[in-house]
Amino acid sequence: MTARRIALIVPLLMFLGFVALAVYRMGEPQQRVIASKMVGKPVPAMDLVGMDELHPGLNDGDLRQGTVTLVNLFASWCAPCRVEAPQLKALADKGVVIHGIAVRDTPQNITAFLKDHGDPFRRIGMDPNSKAVLNLGASGLPETFLIDGKGIIRKQYIGQIRPEQVAEILKDIEEAKGS
Amino acid sequence: MKALLPFAFLALTAAAEAPALPPAQEAAARALMHELRCLVCQHQSIADSDADMAADMRAVVRERIAAGESPEQVKSYLVSRYGDYVTFDPPKTGANLVLWAAPLLFLAIGAVAVWRLYRRKGA
Numbered sequence: 542m543t544a545r546r547i548a549l550i551v552p553l554l555m556f557l558g559f560v561a562l563a564v565y566r567m568g569e570p571q572q573r574v575i576a577s578k579m580v581g582k583p584v585p586a587m588d589l590v591g592m593d594e595l596h597p598g599l600n601d602g603d604l605r606q607g608t609v610t611l612v613n614l615f616a617s618w619c620a621p622c623r624v625e626a627p628q629l630k631a632l633a634d635k636g637v638v639i640h641g642i643a644v645r646d647t648p649q650n651i652t653a654f655l656k657d658h659g660d661p662f663r664r665i666g667m668d669p670n671s672k673a674v675l676n677l678g679a680s681g682l683p684e685t686f687l688i689d690g691k692g693i694i695r696k697q698y699i700g701q702i703r704p705e706q707v708a709e710i711l712k713d714i715e716e717a718k719g720s
Numbered sequence: 721m722k723a724l725l726p727f728a729f730l731a732l733t734a735a736a737e738a739p740a741l742p743p744a745q746e747a748a749a750r751a752l753m754h755e756l757r758c759l760v761c762q763h764q765s766i767a768d769s770d771a772d773m774a775a776d777m778r779a780v781v782r783e784r785i786a787a788g789e790s791p792e793q794v795k796s797y798l799v800s801r802y803g804d805y806v807t808f809d810p811p812k813t814g815a816n817l818v819l820w821a822a823p824l825l826f827l828a829i830g831a832v833a834v835w836r837l838y839r840r841k842g843a
Contacts, residue, residue, distance in 0.1 A: 548836075552829045559822050578803050603723055645772055671776035678801035680759035680773075 547718075571699030574699045577686075585676040589666025592648050599640050599666030605692035609717045610638045611710070612686045613662070614674060616646045616656035619682040625701035626658035632707060633661035636682045637714060640663040642673050644682055689717040722782070741786055749782050752791040755809050756798060765808065 566642060579585065584601045591598035604610055615622040633639050641662040643651050651665065657692060668674060679697075684708045687696040687710070698706065741749060753767035758774040766781075767775040784794045790793075795807060804810040812820050 548833070552826070552833070556826060559826075575802055575805055578799075578801055595769060628783070636775075645776075670779060671773060672780065674773075674779055675777065675798070 553556055562678045565663050575680045576699070577694075577697050579676075580680040580697050582694060584688055584694060585664070586672050587676060589642065589668060589673060592643060592651055592665035592667055593703050594663035599642065599664045601688045601692060603640070603664060604688045605690070607690040608638050608713050610688050611714075612640050612677075612688060614643060614644055614668075614679050614682055614684045614686075616644045616682055617642075617650040618646065621649060621701040623654075623658050624682045625703075626661075627681055628702040628704055628707050629661040631703075635711060637711070638663055643663060644668045644671060644674055652672060658678070659684070687713055687717060741782055742789075745785050748783075748791050749778075749785045751793060752781055753778055755807055756797070757806050757808060759806065793834065 581695070584604045586601050588600040589598050599612075604612070611632065629639060639661045642662070643665055646667070646669075648667075655662075666673065674680075677684075677694075679686075683701055684703060685698040685700070686694050689695050696713055698710070702710065750767065756766045757779065758764045758766045758769040758771055758777070760771050760773045763768045764774075766777045778822050780792055784797065785791070789797075800808045804816075810816055
């Protein structure tokens with residue numbers, strides 16, 4: 542093969558490769574889950590008002606108490622949150638500390654929601670303007686963050702927690718305890 | 721009267737989100753809103769979306785601009801939470817660079833090919 546042929550073929554192949562890549566990437570499904578960039582980082586500063594006397598508010602200091610905690614972002618208006626309620630209860634029954642962040646919700650509606658679907662929460666912080674949602678890098682409901690005893694976000698579970706995930710989460714909690 | 725109803729609703733939504741910023745800041749905030757992706761509605765900016773989450777994001781943009789942050793700072797706050805995905809104007813680094821550089825690269829290759837072809841013919 543002459544140098545001239547190579548000079549013609551190489552750019553052509555590069556161009557075809559570029560077109561193929563562009564077509565291939567266009568065919569990819571749209572990104573549906575948006576992972577938080579806060580995983581691996583300390584919990585951002587927050588100070589959320591409590592829902593009622595039974596559920597005091599939540600601040601970042603509460604998440605640095607040496608205990609591994611789950612922070613569940615939920616709302617009474619969120620249908621998948623109902624679906625994951627039994628899984629949260631199962632985790633709470635195993636002794637897992639779970640705090641809630643109620644997004645764009647009212648104490649009255651949450652009280653009714655917890656009455657119907659069980660109450661796994663120690664603390665419930667109110668997030669009426671999605672500030673905590675944005676601060677945590679969450680994008681929808683429900684989402685659950687695993688936070689180690691030093692207040693570092695270890696994991697983010699996007700979407701409802703499915704029954705088969707309970708064991709996985711318990712394992713993740715054990716791993717986070719070691720650190 | 722019935723025909724006017726939609727406009728009444730428009731007026732209501734506008735009132736619910738009255739621009740609270742001085743004109744220059746409001747303009748900067750709005751420009752940024754068109755650059756930020758609504759996270760719960762694919763391929764819509766938070767300026768164009770009616771989703772609650774988009775409204776909350778607009779409020780955060782206004783609040784931070786009002787507090788004296790530059791649009792760049794507000795954007796980098798959101799990028800620190802969601803990555804480049806949150807902006808429609810991602811930085812020209814990493815894999816994105818290929819997209820920007822490829823047309824120039826092919827143009828340069830073409831120019832060299834043409835130049836060589838004519839030089840040979842001239843000789």
